[in-house]
Amino acid sequence: MALVQLDVVPDVGHVRVARLVAVSLARVNGVDEEVVEDVRLAVGEACGRAVAAHSRAALDEPVRLRFEGDADAGPGMRVEIVDRVAMPEADGEAALALLVGGQAPAAARAEAGAASAVMALLEGLADEVQVHTGTQGTTVELRWND
């Protein structure tokens, strides 16, 4: 099982690096070329969200990305994006709601920090999205199965 871990300092200029790594590893793990663009955007969105959360909380610690695939077992990749900003403990829909912070029309959401647009993109682009929030921070897990 190939595992690659990437620590990204909380600087928006580095989100691009995370996207480039995600694209390379998606290809290594046999993700369909048409889906590679989805990986690029989704990992960038999740990393950008985490970096922004660290910046807002004045946390200098890096955001951690873990990429896991098993090209021998078949195409696909799992990516975890982990930030260290303390949140209430929640899973699934409740955790998503915490990250999105309420409901508003799409246009207003896109402008207001884009949290909800980010989540819409993650759910629209990855095969599976899991979110866990807790006192240790937030973990967003994205999966592509082919």
Add this chain to the structure above:
Amino acid sequence: MSGVVVECRTGLSTGGTAGRAHPWHPDQGDLVDLSLSTRDEGDWTVVAVGGEIDVYTAPKLRETLVDLVNVGRFRLVVDLEAVDFLDSTGLGVLVGGLKRLRAHDGTLRVVCTQERLLKIFRITGLTKVFAIHESVADATAD
């Protein structure tokens, strides 16, 4: 016809968390992330964008749109045909621009035929918010 060209380079040491020293900065000085050029076409001002619009470069686009509104250009076409990458921050800048323009009875039209980018507008529900055209000629037709 006057034009302005702005290039935004990955000067990582100047971006993001100002004043905080990071242990390393990859040297990407040669990579242009975002290019912006504006030109007038009749009543319209066309903003041609190239490269990557993301959380790092989007402020540059925002600045350009705000500057145009401030000099009284209220009918804008944002041409995304040369854009390689667009994220939610870029969408947010476009929505913000549209809001600002509407306050002046203006409008913002988007030129985009790239399926990859159109998909992003669709997923976020913004195909209902923006008039998306196939060409600058089409966008500036009326």
